[in-house]
Amino acid sequence: MACELALEGVGFRYRNGHDAVSDVGLSLGPGIVGLLGPNGAGKSTLMRVLATLAKATTGRVTWRGEDIARKPDALRNELGYLPQDFGVYEALSAREFLQFLAAVKGLPARGVADRVDACLDMVGLHDAADRRLGTFSGGMRQRVGIAQALLNDPALLIVDEPTVGLDPEERVRFRHLLAELSAQRLVILSTHIVSDIEASAGELAVLTGGRLRFHGAPEALIAQAEGHAWSWRIAPSQLADVRAKHRISRAQRRPDGMEVRVVADSSPSADAVPVSPDLEDAYLWLLQRNEAAA
Numbered sequence: 001m002a003c004e005l006a007l008e009g010v011g012f013r014y015r016n017g018h019d020a021v022s023d024v025g026l027s028l029g030p031g032i033v034g035l036l037g038p039n040g041a042g043k044s045t046l047m048r049v050l051a052t053l054a055k056a057t058t059g060r061v062t063w064r065g066e067d068i069a070r071k072p073d074a075l076r077n078e079l080g081y082l083p084q085d086f087g088v089y090e091a092l093s094a095r096e097f098l099q100f101l102a103a104v105k106g107l108p109a110r111g112v113a114d115r116v117d118a119c120l121d122m123v124g125l126h127d128a129a130d131r132r133l134g135t136f137s138g139g140m141r142q143r144v145g146i147a148q149a150l151l152n153d154p155a156l157l158i159v160d161e162p163t164v165g166l167d168p169e170e171r172v173r174f175r176h177l178l179a180e181l182s183a184q185r186l187v188i189l190s191t192h193i194v195s196d197i198e199a200s201a202g203e204l205a206v207l208t209g210g211r212l213r214f215h216g217a218p219e220a221l222i223a224q225a226e227g228h229a230w231s232w233r234i235a236p237s238q239l240a241d242v243r244a245k246h247r248i249s250r251a252q253r254r255p256d257g258m259e260v261r262v263v264a265d266s267s268p269s270a271d272a273v274p275v276s277p278d279l280e281d282a283y284l285w286l287l288q289r290n291e292a293a294a
């Protein structure tokens, strides 16, 4: 797979001296890359660097071999970006809003109407094209956000926490949409929610404290957690105690108590049974090991 976006020793320090991103190295080609990390891990900062909205303070990023700090337009011409705080003009219809953004982005006027329609189609908003954005649900607004990011048919699509605020059905629809879009391009999706990327991301990059802790296939992350995931039946009254001592990846109420899944170095209790880790377990296990090592 040809590498298109390469990061070498990338760091970003805010003016107050805080290192939000440190020494990140990655080589990324087509497909979906899930950038996973807890709140404050540095995901949005890194996304802004990749979107050429902030310059790396150390290291470099290249897009198709060009340094994006020196030649940002090489990347910008092929970039679609959905920031975390994407806002819409409520009084405009979806079609008017996209036409407005197409003009702002400098797309040639000829062909804009067709391109806007095509983008609305791609995100399933064809029938709502002439409705005021003020009447749209959160999921529909996010789809408008993706539609605007697709206006220039980008080879690189960066979406920052796109599922925040969506209901479960919208989340699923949104994930499918991103999976479809990744057939032709590199999609970088940041999230702190494992299920956002577990069905679609071929590659994962996990960031905590601004550092890259893992990069590779989800299966490789899962393999690291082998032997460290446990299922355990407890009484509901034990839950707080178990939570204080262990990292719980899931807790489900059962007729005869609670079933919890925990990740741990060794069996948390004589009556806990080992289970095959899934991606959620594996992610928590990675976070736990990094905290333990810090």
Ligand SMILES: Nc1ncnc2c1ncn2[C@@H]1O[C@H](COP(=O)(O)OP(=O)(O)OP(=O)(O)O)[C@@H](O)[C@H]1O
Pocket (backbone or CB within 6 Å): 014, 015, 016, 018, 019, 020, 037, 038, 039, 040, 041, 042, 043, 044, 045, 046, 161, 192
């Ligand atoms: N303008 C700023 N000045 C100083 N520090 C900042 C600034 N913006 C963010 N930070 C800090 O940099 C770190 C990384 O923030 P960032 O927003 O990139 O994380 P994130 O992984 O995107 O988290 P979230 O999911 O909460 O958005 C955090 O510790 C944050 O407090």
